[in-house]
Amino acid sequence: MDSAPLFIVGSPRSGTTFLCSVLNVHPLIQLTNECRIFALLKNTLEAGGTRPDLLGVAQREHFRHFCRRTLGPWVERFYREELGMTAPIWGDKHPSYADPTVLSGRAGSIERLPRSGSCLRLIRELLPQARFIHIHRDPRHVANSLLRKHWIGSIEDGIRVWEQYVNEIIGFFAEIPADRALNVSYRRVIEDPRTTAASIGTFLDVADASPISDFLVSQHRCPTPFSDPVTDIADLYVVPDEPADDDKLLALAGTAATHLGYAAA
Numbered sequence: 001m002d003s004a005p006l007f008i009v010g011s012p013r014s015g016t017t018f019l020c021s022v023l024n025v026h027p028l029i030q031l032t033n034e035c036r037i038f039a040l041l042k043n044t045l046e047a048g049g050t051r052p053d054l055l056g057v058a059q060r061e062h063f064r065h066f067c068r069r070t071l072g073p074w075v076e077r078f079y080r081e082e083l084g085m086t087a088p089i090w091g092d093k094h095p096s097y098a099d100p101t102v103l104s105g106r107a108g109s110i111e112r113l114p115r116s117g118s119c120l121r122l123i124r125e126l127l128p129q130a131r132f133i134h135i136h137r138d139p140r141h142v143a144n145s146l147l148r149k150h151w152i153g154s155i156e157d158g159i160r161v162w163e164q165y166v167n168e169i170i171g172f173f174a175e176i177p178a179d180r181a182l183n184v185s186y187r188r189v190i191e192d193p194r195t196t197a198a199s200i201g202t203f204l205d206v207a208d209a210s211p212i213s214d215f216l217v218s219q220h221r222c223p224t225p226f227s228d229p230v231t232d233i234a235d236l237y238v239v240p241d242e243p244a245d246d247d248k249l250l251a252l253a254g255t256a257a258t259h260l261g262y263a264a265a
Contacts, residue, residue, distance in 0.1 A: 003076065005130040006031065006204065007123060008093035011165035013145035014137040015186040020093035022189075025215045028206055030087040034094045037078070038119040039102055041071060041126075046116070047103060072126035089204060091130070097123065098134075100168045109157035111164065120172040130180070131204065134169045136260050137186040139253040140246055159252045166256040179203075183260065193217055 008023075008031065010016045023029045045067055048054050055063060079085045096102050096119075103116035123130055143158025152158045173181040182203045189196050193216030201209025250263040257263040 002088065003129075004089045004204070005076070005123075005127045006089050006091040006133065007097060007130060008091075008133050008135065009098040009120070009169055010095055010135045010137070011098070011139075011142055011162045012095045012151070013142045013149070014095070014162075015135045015189065016093050016095050019133070019135045019184070019189065022212060022215055023200070026089075026206065026209075026211045028087050029089040029204070030085045031090070032079075032083065032092045035083075035092045036094055036096075037075060037092070038097060038123050038126075039094070041067075041075075042116075042119050042122050043103055045122070068125060072128075075126065089206075095165065098165050098169050098172075100164055106161075109152060109160035109164075118168050118172070120168065121175075124172075124176060131182070132173070132176075132180060133182045133184055133200070133203070134173065135184045135186055135189070136166060138262055139163070139166075139257055140249050143249065155249065156252060159249050163253050163256050166260070167254075170256060170259055185260075189216065 006023075006029070008016050008020055017033065020031050020033055024031055045064060049060060049063060049067075076090075079090050098118050098120060100115045100118050101111040102118055104112040104114065106112060120132070123132075139159050139162040140155075142162045143152075143155045146152045146158040146161065147155050152161060173183070182200070184196060184200065194213045197209040197213035197216060200212060201207070247263075250257050253262070
């Protein structure tokens with residue numbers, strides 16, 4: 001198998017850390033947990049690279065052109081030589097790669113304008129062969145989880161954060177070839193592990209996906225404690241039923257919820 005970069009994205013509290021841990025049980029896959037290197041590169045190219053005190057104006061465009069031409073192989077060398085990754089499928093999990101305000105930032109659900117845009121298109125530009133898995137979760141469950149972590153001020157704020165991340169991913173996936181993007185439902189990962197593992201194996205061109213499915217099945221018998229931010233085992237393995245009385249929250253999530261099957265069209 002040739003070198004195959006892979007990136008897991010999704011809104012916060014959607015299962016990205018869990019899916020990263022699941023995929024890493026496969027001998028052909030090695031993913032870092034929030035190395036965040038593309039956030040650093042985006043900041044260098046789009047923020048630091050525009051400061052005349054850091055880079056001369058006359059050299060600015062040459063620097064950008066050179067970086068965009070050479071940084072893809074440089075990133076892989078970093079993973080291979082410094083991080084010791086030998087598996088053909090390598091990459092990173094980081095929800096904020098899909099944050100449209102990854103550089104501009106936000107306070108709660110309110111983003112600072114103008115938006116900086118996410119890292120997704122930069123990853124695609126530097127690593128054209130990269131694949132992306134979007135793990136998504138019911139926006140109401142995500143919002144409740146964000147609220148329990150005290151990361152947002154209200155459940156409505158949580159819904160808005162989910163919508164911003166997910167719309168960014170949906171828009172990006174519409175721009176790239178279908179065989180480079182996979183949407184995975186968190187509920188399906190938990191409730192139908194063998195089918196989900198098979199679809200991921202097909203997507204990644206992995207002939208034997210049994211290490212993934214076997215690990216998922218084993219977790220129901222003996223869950224593995226995970227480090228922060230995934231500390232609540234019940235939050236991982238107990239998928240609540242869909243609430244019947246909060247359609248207004250789904251309405252707030254907008255067309256992104258409909259697109260992923262969480263609301264009627």
